[in-house]
Amino acid sequence: MSETRAVVGGTVSDARGETREHTRAETRGAAAPAAARDRSKILRIALPLAVFALVIVGWERYVVAYEVPHYILPAPTLILKTLISDWPVLATSLVQTLQTTFLGLLLAVVGGVGLAVLLSLSRLVEYSLYPYAVVLQVTPVVAISPLLLIYMPQEAAVLTCAWIVAFFPILSNTTLGLQSVDRNLLELFDLYGATKPRWAPPWLGRFLSRVKALWYLRRPAALPYFLAGLKIAGGLALIGAVVAEIAAGSAGAGSGLAYRILESQFRLNIPRLFAALALLSATGVVIFLALSTVSHLLLRRWHESALSEER
Amino acid sequence: MSAIQARPAPDQPPSRAPSLVALEGVDKTFANGTVALSGLDLDIRENEFVSLLGPSGCGKSTALRILAGLVAPSTGRVAWAGGGTGEDHRGEIGFVFQEPTLMPWASVADNVFLPLRLRGVARARAQEAIDASLALVGLSKFAHAYPRELSGGMKMRVSIARALSLRPRILLMDEPFAALDEITRFKLNDDLLRLQQEFGCTIVFVTHSVYESVYLSTRIVVMAARPGRIVAEIPVEEPIPRDETFRTTPLYGRLCREASAALHGAMGAQEHL
Numbered sequence: 001m002s003e004t005r006a007v008v009g010g011t012v013s014d015a016r017g018e019t020r021e022h023t024r025a026e027t028r029g030a031a032a033p034a035a036a037r038d039r040s041k042i043l044r045i046a047l048p049l050a051v052f053a054l055v056i057v058g059w060e061r062y063v064v065a066y067e068v069p070h071y072i073l074p075a076p077t078l079i080l081k082t083l084i085s086d087w088p089v090l091a092t093s094l095v096q097t098l099q100t101t102f103l104g105l106l107l108a109v110v111g112g113v114g115l116a117v118l119l120s121l122s123r124l125v126e127y128s129l130y131p132y133a134v135v136l137q138v139t140p141v142v143a144i145s146p147l148l149l150i151y152m153p154q155e156a157a158v159l160t161c162a163w164i165v166a167f168f169p170i171l172s173n174t175t176l177g178l179q180s181v182d183r184n185l186l187e188l189f190d191l192y193g194a195t196k197p198r199w200a201p202p203w204l205g206r207f208l209s210r211v212k213a214l215w216y217l218r219r220p221a222a223l224p225y226f227l228a229g230l231k232i233a234g235g236l237a238l239i240g241a242v243v244a245e246i247a248a249g250s251a252g253a254g255s256g257l258a259y260r261i262l263e264s265q266f267r268l269n270i271p272r273l274f275a276a277l278a279l280l281s282a283t284g285v286v287i288f289l290a291l292s293t294v295s296h297l298l299l300r301r302w303h304e305s306a307l308s309e310e311r
Numbered sequence: 312m313s314a315i316q317a318r319p320a321p322d323q324p325p326s327r328a329p330s331l332v333a334l335e336g337v338d339k340t341f342a343n344g345t346v347a348l349s350g351l352d353l354d355i356r357e358n359e360f361v362s363l364l365g366p367s368g369c370g371k372s373t374a375l376r377i378l379a380g381l382v383a384p385s386t387g388r389v390a391w392a393g394g395g396t397g398e399d400h401r402g403e404i405g406f407v408f409q410e411p412t413l414m415p416w417a418s419v420a421d422n423v424f425l426p427l428r429l430r431g432v433a434r435a436r437a438q439e440a441i442d443a444s445l446a447l448v449g450l451s452k453f454a455h456a457y458p459r460e461l462s463g464g465m466k467m468r469v470s471i472a473r474a475l476s477l478r479p480r481i482l483l484m485d486e487p488f489a490a491l492d493e494i495t496r497f498k499l500n501d502d503l504l505r506l507q508q509e510f511g512c513t514i515v516f517v518t519h520s521v522y523e524s525v526y527l528s529t530r531i532v533v534m535a536a537r538p539g540r541i542v543a544e545i546p547v548e549e550p551i552p553r554d555e556t557f558r559t560t561p562l563y564g565r566l567c568r569e570a571s572a573a574l575h576g577a578m579g580a581q582e583h584l
Contacts, residue, residue, distance in 0.1 A: 182412055184408045184410060184412040185412055185414065187381055187406075188406065188408075188412065188425070188426075189429065190381060191379060191380070191381060191401060191404065191406055192401065192425070192426040192429040192430060192477070193429035193430075212429070216425075216428070216429070217414070220414065220416040220417070221416070223416070301416075301457055302415050302416045302417075302457045302458070302459060303415070303416075304459070
């Protein structure tokens with residue numbers, strides 16, 4: 001019994017004395033876990049691809065075996081053929097939708113980050129404006145879009161929809177990030193950074209030191225939060241653009257991918273509908289992957305989220 | 312080393328050295344009514360190593376923050392040698408928290424650069440001071456590492472290097488080694504003693520470890536809680552430099568017993584209240 005206790009005591013003190021170097025050295029030294037990690041990496045890519053292939057093959061076989069008419073369910077091969085043959089039309093629409101999405105996202109970044117910075121500098125602004133940002137977010141954009149289409153030219157209305165949905169995740173995440181600086185660091189900042197210019201009145205001195213803290217501490221601390229918001233906003237901007245195009249519908253003269261989907265539906269050109277849908281999905285995935293890559297590149301040196309991906 | 316030169320060794324023992332900074336009749340009552348400190352008089356002399364030893368809630372951290380000018384006293388004042396307010400002396404203070412409090416997004420060198428940067432020193436001009444600070448804590452090779460790549464003890468060294476980068480006259484440390492394991496803590500205790508010798512600055516060190524306070528200090532100030540006040544002052548007359556052998560001397564044992572008794576007295580007084 002006394003022996004067991006001694007061993008337990010030893011383990012505890014070892015565990016307390018353990019440093020990060022030890023953990024790292026152990027992982028580096030062990031080849032078996034590395035191989036296991038590689039295997040799980042391969043599985044993570046191979047498994048979804050296998051599922052995709054299985055679904056496509058099953059779909060193709062089903063359509064051929066039961067002779068399903070192509071205006072009800074086109075075979076994957078037909079969709080691919082349509083994608084190639086209708087490429088000139090679809091590509092123009094894709095460019096249109098991408099333009100709306102990226103412009104909406106860009107405006108959302110400018111507006112969201114700008115407002116978050118204002119909120120962090122002034123309580124008055126925060127109390128006055130933040131509730132309206134929430135209202136804008138919780139009102140379904142589908143319900144706002146008909147109104148926007150009445151008051152604005154169609155292109156502006158579509159852009160506004162993309163902006164509205166992409167704006168909030170950036171605002172709320174950046175606001176949270178700007179507030180999430182270590183308290184002690186802010187105190188340290190007070191200690192070393194509170195040298196106000198002698199000519200400045202106290203309120204200006206306080207404002208200047210806030211701006212300094214914003215730049216040196218809050219800006220880098222907020223970066224991971226902003227990037228997480230950007231990942232969400234990227235997908236949402238695409239959804240906003242599509243929702244607005246759908247709302248504009250046949251009344252509009254739009255030529256985005258969502259408009260192509262509506263048009264194909266009216267004309268019972270189901271293969272083209274599927275082709276446009278596939279393009280939209282692919283666009284969403286590419287936007288997400290691109291933003292994830294940007295995030296990883298910016299954070300890999302120091303942030304825990306990027307670190308866990310590397311392990 | 313040229314940017315941070317060691318100050319000349321003091322001619323007289325710290326106990327007779329001139330005063331550097333003093334708390335005079337300091338009371339602190341927080342907004343919620345808690346009386347953190349009551350009638351505190353504490354004189355810190357040049358090149359002293361003063362430990363504030365006391366149970367949790369005795370206001371030792373608050374006293375340190377008042378010295379740093381991070382908290383204003385409710386009554387009483389902080390008197391600096393040569394006059395001036397706390398704000399005038401900010402460049403002379405180094406502060407080390409219980410947590411390393413590093414910026415995770417910045418390299419070790421950039422973390423050490425922060426106080427200099429905030430005081431408007433250009434990076435190129437600061438480089439020498441950064442290198443010297445890192446050399447003092449033995450982390451020269453890790454200038455380009457990021458905090459997450461370091462162990463707990465190394466992070467604390469960076470935190471100390473950062474506090475030294477402005478070449479402070481007084482180093483205020485708020486339980487800096489409390490979160491570390493004992494082996495690392497002993498190592499850092501020795502490093503801190505060596506560092507004070509090389510660097511020559513005054514240190515005020517908050518701790519709740521009797522052994523740590525005896526090993527490091529030239530004077531131990533024992534505090535009691537509710538309200539926070541000084542109940543005993545124990546001079547440690549062991550000459551500096553010290554090393555591990557000090558821990559085996561009768562003097563060390565006697566001082567530990569004395570400090571423990573004072574600490575128990577302080578905690579007993581707290582229970583009777």
